[in-house]
Amino acid sequence: MIIAEEEIERLAELSSLSLTSTEKEQFRQELSEANQHVDYLNELDTDGVEPTYQVGDLENVWRPDEVVEFEAKRDDLLALAPETEDNQVKVPRVL
Amino acid sequence: MKYALDSGIQKKGDKVDAYEVQKTLEGYHAPITATVVKRLEEAGAELAQHAGYEANMVAVEKGMATFALNTDVGGEVMAAAENGLYGLRPSYGAISRYGMIASASSMDAIGVTAKTPEDIREALMLIAGPDGMDSTVFDDLATGAKSGSMRVRELELDEVRVKTAEVAHMVIRAAETASSYYRYDGIRFGHRAKDAKSLKDLYNKSRAEGLTEDSKKWILFGTYVLLGENIERCLIKAQKVRTMIIEALEKEMVTTEVLSGSDLGVIAALAGLPVVITPEGKQYIGKRKSDLALLQFVADMKEAK
Numbered sequence: 485m486i487i488a489e490e491e492i493e494r495l496a497e498l499s500s501l502s503l504t505s506t507e508k509e510q511f512r513q514e515l516s517e518a519n520q521h522v523d524y525l526n527e528l529d530t531d532g533v534e535p536t537y538q539v540g541d542l543e544n545v546w547r548p549d550e551v552v553e554f555e556a557k558r559d560d561l562l563a564l565a566p567e568t569e570d571n572q573v574k575v576p577r578v579l
Numbered sequence: 580m581k582y583a584l585d586s587g588i589q590k591k592g593d594k595v596d597a598y599e600v601q602k603t604l605e606g607y608h609a610p611i612t613a614t615v616v617k618r619l620e621e622a623g624a625e626l627a628q629h630a631g632y633e634a635n636m637v638a639v640e641k642g643m644a645t646f647a648l649n650t651d652v653g654g655e656v657m658a659a660a661e662n663g664l665y666g667l668r669p670s671y672g673a674i675s676r677y678g679m680i681a682s683a684s685s686m687d688a689i690g691v692t693a694k695t696p697e698d699i700r701e702a703l704m705l706i707a708g709p710d711g712m713d714s715t716v717f718d719d720l721a722t723g724a725k726s727g728s729m730r731v732r733e734l735e736l737d738e739v740r741v742k743t744a745e746v747a748h749m750v751i752r753a754a755e756t757a758s759s760y761y762r763y764d765g766i767r768f769g770h771r772a773k774d775a776k777s778l779k780d781l782y783n784k785s786r787a788e789g790l791t792e793d794s795k796k797w798i799l800f801g802t803y804v805l806l807g808e809n810i811e812r813c814l815i816k817a818q819k820v821r822t823m824i825i826e827a828l829e830k831e832m833v834t835t836e837v838l839s840g841s842d843l844g845v846i847a848a849l850a851g852l853p854v855v856i857t858p859e860g861k862q863y864i865g866k867r868k869s870d871l872a873l874l875q876f877v878a879d880m881k882e883a884k
Contacts, residue, residue, distance in 0.1 A: 487803070491803075492799070495799045495802045495803055495806075496783075496799065498802050498806075499757065499786075499795075499798045499799055499802045500761075500764070500779070500782040500783050500786050501783060501786050501787050501790075501795055501798065501799070502783040502784050502786075502787040503787065503795075507792075507795070510792075511795065511796060511799050514796055514800075515796070515799060515800050515803060518749065518753075518800050519803070519813075521742075521746045521749065522746060522750060522804075522812065522813050522816070522817075524739075524742055524743055524746045525743060525746055525747060525750070525813075525816045525817060525820050526812065526816060528743065528820060528823070530816060530819035530820065530823065533819040533822050533823060534819070534822055535815050535818030535819050535821070535822060536818050536819075536821040536822045536825060537685065537818060538685045538715075539671045539685065539825070539849075539850065539851030540671055540672045540715040540717070540851070541672075541717075541867075542672070542714065542715060542717060545714040547711055552711075555591065555610075555611050555612065556610035556611050560610040561610055561767070561768075563608075564607060564608070564610060564767065564768035564769075565766075565767050565768060566765060566766075566768075566769070566770070566771035567771070573766065573767055575766060575778070575781075576775060576777070576778060576781055578778050
């Protein structure tokens, strides 16, 4: 199935990505191609087959509800933020 | 003992350069240390280099490191053979991924490469085992099948089955990567665009500037396969095919412990099974949690030659 340019624009918006017109065309082609490969899957009969979401066999891994010392300190993490002020992460005005 | 470490596996203070998210993590220095690194430090192992996986394999080949640890989402460790090395992609849950940059969480693993299967075994003994920071890790690695009496059979894969596995892997990887990479939004860490007009504009521009073209493709395709109108045809279908692959492998392994073949990396990743490649390019899949026995099996094959 070929993917239209409007579809790419919608995907970009949902993915929070600004795309240039060159990128839109490039991804439209690449995604259309990837989407054609999906047809391989639909040739297989999967009636009655359950989907696999994860392959670990562990369930409900518990741990004591205790405070554990974490290696990263507040200053280490704040140092990674693009902008900070008064020990807080600074972001553009939202409201 | 010296080791080489993937730049997508964190060591406190070191730069992180996960190849798919390069620019967004420019200037990012790891605030934490991966569990595998902590365990190797405790064991007295020395970090020889912290680089990309190709450079790391070369370091092992040249004897600058005994083994290398690299991120593996779809059998990238199979490149070991091209460098004259052995490679192991472990059972899902054998090695903690805490501190590794996540892409496709249900398939992400840490692969080990070395000159001999014994060296991989030694590395595995140091780094495997339960970790409070990665709840997928199991605790009974050593109790896998015994090596002495392991049977091997060729896994016959026709072109269609190989192609089907690759497509299922691609779809699942896209969906999980799109989800994992949502964290690169330019707020708490990573690249932030300068001239944004609103919060949404900040996300859109920061991600557009920070992520590579390859990452954007995975994200867009992942978003596509997750859309309500596509999810059944794409993602759920791929997850059902994943079940079929797992069941087919289980059936094959009722009367054998090891399967040999080619193009096994993606299949092992989908099924969460351990896979080893030899310098000659021979590939072997073992049962889940039989990593150590599988390495012993490969070592025995080497002796027998």
